[in-house]
Every structure is written in C-alpha cells, then in structure tokens.
Amino acid sequence: MSNLGQLIEIPTHGDERGSxxxxxxxxVLPFVVRRAYWIHGTKPxxxxxxxxxxxxxxxxxxxxxxxxxxxxxxxxxxxxxLNRPDRGLLIGPGVWREMHDxxxxxxxLVLADGEYDEADYVRKKHxxxxxxxxxxxxxxxxxxxxxSFKMSxxxxxxxxxxxxxxxxxxxxxKQKAWFESLSERRDYFIxxxxxxxxxxxxxxxxxxxxxxxxxxxxxxxxRYWGRGVGGEMMEFAEKKARxxxxxxxxxxxxxxxxxxxVLYLKKGFKIGAASDGRVKMTKKLL
Ligand code: T46
Numbered sequence: 001m002s003n004l005g006q007l008i009e010i011p012t013h014g015d016e017r018g019s020x021x022x023x024x025x026x027x028v029l030p031f032v033v034r035r036a037y038w039i040h041g042t043k044p045x046x047x048x049x050x051x052x053x054x055x056x057x058x059x060x061x062x063x064x065x066x067x068x069x070x071x072x073x074x075x076x077x078x079x080x081x082l083n084r085p086d087r088g089l090l091i092g093p094g095v096w097r098e099m100h101d102x103x104x105x106x107x108x109l110v111l112a113d114g115e116y117d118e119a120d121y122v123r124k125k126h127x128x129x130x131x132x133x134x135x136x137x138x139x140x141x142x143x144x145x146x147x148s149f150k151m152s153x154x155x156x157x158x159x160x161x162x163x164x165x166x167x168x169x170x171x172x173x174k175q176k177a178w179f180e181s182l183s184e185r186r187d188y189f190i191x192x193x194x195x196x197x198x199x200x201x202x203x204x205x206x207x208x209x210x211x212x213x214x215x216x217x218x219x220x221x222x223r224y225w226g227r228g229v230g231g232e233m234m235e236f237a238e239k240k241a242r243x244x245x246x247x248x249x250x251x252x253x254x255x256x257x258x259x260x261x262v263l264y265l266k267k268g269f270k271i272g273a274a275s276d277g278r279v280k281m282t283k284k285l286l
Pocket of ligand 1: 035037039048049050058097110115116
C-alpha cells in the first residue's frame, strides 16, 4: 500500500458454521503480541488517535463495523477504510494516525508489540511534519551493536534498497568476520541511525587514509525514505570526519539514485567521474 501502513489479508477458515480468522507468528503477524485492546462504542462524530508512536508496531483489525484511518508521515498521507474482519492494517512507528467515521457498531481490535507506555506517544503533529520526523533529537546516532548488525542483514535483503545503494552480495560468514573486526579498525567506522531510539539505518566512513574518507549510509526502514533523514546522516558523518582530521569526503552513488544525488549536491558535494553505473562525488571539508 505504502510505507505508511500495510494492508494484509488475514487467513480465514470458512465452513457451513461461519468464519474464523487467524493472525499468528509464522503467518501474517510480524511481531510477538504483548498487548491487545479494542475500541468500541464510539459516540457519533467522534474521531480518535491524533498521535504517532515512537517504537510501537500494531496490527489493526476492524472486527465489526467500519472506520476510516488517515495515516501521515512526512509529505505522504494515505486513507484506508477498514470494514472487514479478515483484513488488517499494519502500522509501524513514526506514522501519524487519525481514526474517523467510526460506525456505531465499530469494534477496532489492535494487537501491539509493546505494553502501554505514554512516553511512546508523539502527540504533536509538527514533530513529525518534516525532516526525519521533525522533532529535534528524533534522529540520533549510536554504536553499531550486534542488534544493528542483525537488522542490517535483513535490511540489506530488501531488493528496493539493494537497487538504490548497489549493495554487494551478502555472504554470512564474511559479514560476521566484518562485524567482529569493527572494534579494531581505524580505517572504517559505522554507526546506527535511530528514530526515537529504534534502529532504522546505518551510516559510516570507510577507506580512511591520507586525510580522505568515503561516506556511506542507508536507511533500512523504508517508511523513513524521503523524510530528511539522509541530510541528518550526512551532517553527522561530516562532523565525525572533521573530528578524525579528514579534509576530503568522497562517496559513490548509483547513477539512477537521483534523489540521493540531489541531496549530496545540496550538502556541497561536487559531481565527478561516472563509471560502472556509479557517480563519484567529492566535498572538501574546510
Ligand atoms: C493507537 C490507536 C489506534 C491505556 O491505559 N492502555 C492502553 O493500552 C491504551 C491503548 C490506552 N489506555 C488509556 C489511555 C487513555 O486514557 O485509554 C485511554 C484512551 O486512549 P487513547 O486516547 O490513546 O485512544 P486512541 O483511540 O486515541 O488511540 C488508541 C491507542 O492509544 C493508540 O496506540 O495507535 O488507538
């Protein structure tokens, strides 16, 4: 459907008695459920929601009646009507949700991967309006931990991402050796990109030598694409490069990834030679 939410068909067993729908791990449920709640008896004309979550993942199923959901992140908004008990909507973190037009008989069941936590709510829409979801400090950078490493392995299997960054073929044994070597290396640094503490990508500097370094970075979670996170990643990497005494940053971007090229131009990179479907870009750090 979009990066904002994913509509799923819930496997349903029907016979002469009626129907039974199932959401389970190994089936359509992508997370372990730690909480279930349901919204019902909504008064006419009442809308609900008007918030986003920092970390929570949810599966919403309108088991009775109907509801219109409006989901927004960055510049993108989608509307979806839930009115069938055999259809669900998966919503992840960083997505503003509003629920409108709940019918009198609406029962909206929500399965969530975390317990109720008020601190997980973002209640001001402007915090999600633009760059990296907007709120100062919503994007942070941290150690590339074992958890990040595991997540990166699944992110890098996403064909859309692989196409955009020309990712190399992943050989698990090599990957493990690479991860284990990180703490020793002085020519290669990688950090995790977090959205409100949840890992969403990676950024780094590699081939560090003679005052030069190569920038690399990717956002593994698709719903953060096109939301200004890339700009924050570049600013962070530049700051780190300066701290390391680097005076020239280089990067290689695939020729068809024009969105990234526009960002790098904005950040002061100059376009250099193109070869093998990749464009070299360079920036002198003053
Ligand atoms: C969401 C949408 C789809 C609890 O004490 N425990 C809970 O698990 C929940 C969900 C709520 N509450 C309390 C907090 C409030 O005092 O119940 C009250 C109503 O909650 P809220 O105003 O947040 O309800 P909605 O319909 O605006 O939003 C709810 C969920 O909170 C939210 O996670 O994504 O449904």
